[in-house]
Amino acid sequence: MIKIGIVGGTGYTGVELLRLLAVHPEAHVEIITSRSEEGVRVADMYPNLRGHYDELAFSVPDTATLGKCDVVFFATPHGVAHALAAELLATGTRVIDLSADFRLRDADVWAEWYGQPHGAPELLGEAVYGLPEVNREAIRDARLIAVPGCYPTSVQLGLIPLLEAGLARTDNLIADCKSGVSGAGRGAKVSSLFGETTESMKAYGVAGHRHLPEITQGLRRAAGSDVGLTFVPHLTPMIRGIHSTLYAHVPDHSVDLQQLFTERYANEPFVDVMPAGSHPETRSVRGANVCRLAVHRPQGGDLVVVLSVIDNLVKGASGQAIQNMNIALGLDESMGLAHPALMP
Ligand SMILES: NC(=O)C1=CN([C@@H]2O[C@H](COP(=O)(O)OP(=O)(O)OC[C@H]3O[C@@H](n4cnc5c(N)ncnc54)[C@H](OP(=O)(O)O)[C@@H]3O)[C@@H](O)[C@H]2O)C=CC1
Ligand SMILES: CC(=O)N[C@@H](CCC(=O)OP(=O)(O)O)C(=O)O
DSSP, X not given: OEEEEXXXXXXXXXXXXXXXXXTOTTEEEEEEEOSSSTTOBHHHHOGGGTTTSTXXXXXXXXXXXXXXXXXXXXXXXXXXHHHHHHHHHHTTOEEEEXXXXXXXXXXXXXXXXXXXXXSOGXXXXXXXXXXXXXXXXXXXXXXXXXOOOHHHHHHXXXXXXXXXXXXXXXXSEEEEEEEOXXXXXXXXXXXXXXXXXXXXXXXXXXXXXXXXXXXXXXXXXXXXXXXXXXXXXXXXXXXXXXXXXXXXEOOOOSSOHHHHHHHHTTTOTTEEEOOTTOOOOGGGSTTSSOEEEEEEOGGGOSEEEEEEEEOTTIIIIXXXXXXXXXXXXXXXTTTTTSOOOOOO
């Protein structure tokens, strides 16, 4: 069995890791940390996990005990993995970080967008960006994996077929994205209150959201050139889910886009290209490690619209983290993830 540690076990992505790992046949969660809930049993706090983790209780983060695990997931705010990753890697523990700490290749760009110096620039050389659909070979045997952000996962998967094929104009891409409130984490914030988010919807971060440099880094790689992207995230009155409506100018009409997308993802277990004319819904991916895509060319014009939906907590975070673990450890990539059980 793979010995697993989770740092940040009381948060939304930490609990989602527990939910998914409960049915992973090779994983055993040995340690789960929380600074605020030390000693509390996981199943007492999360009754949906009763019968799976009856002996497991939250403990404070401690690198000596975490270092005995084979894999440690960081489900923590940015900066925490910066502080602890090097020590764990030195003990031979693999680190899979759900935060943004190792996603950007350039420490200065990270510092600019996250408003603090990068805490472990010496590790950036070995950090692997964990988007399996573009980086699978590098993930195999990786010791330090940066799991992509939720918006970046849905936007990159939707646009890279057009960019890799050299079909989309790269100077005026648009990503109009809607997220459920769980994207903001479990911490108490006025902006996440029921009364602030129900029966209302708003854009935010129009001037510049911290996922912009992560998305453009990935799109640049797919296009092989610089890209211009307008990215506007929105908060919507749902708990889970991201719906991205993506716009790209594709002046070449000779390529069958449905076929292009279908072939690009033909061997991808967790990307579903829906039939032509489809409108994927976030509820169709709820609880599942899946991105569903649909490609449209309205009225036969030059503007192509790609619709991309994921569950922000699964393909946008914890499910993708486990997919990365499976690849890195040489397991079946779908292990523990193949039954996309719907949430109650
Ligand atoms: N929510 C989402 O949809 C997504 C989140 N992410 C990223 O994943 C990470 C976790 O997100 P999420 O689960 O939503 O966050 P939450 O705010 O829900 O949970 C954060 C967790 O980290 C722990 N924590 C906070 N500060 C520290 C610290 N200094 N040292 C150790 N543990 C700490 C908290 O527990 P305690 O305070 O008790 O220690 C809590 O368990 C973030 O970096 C987020 O950006 C990525 C993709 C999607
Ligand atoms: C709705 C909401 O607030 N979403 C979060 C993004 C999700 C997230 O957790 O950020 P990372 O992917 O960078 O880790 C936000 O906009 O800040």
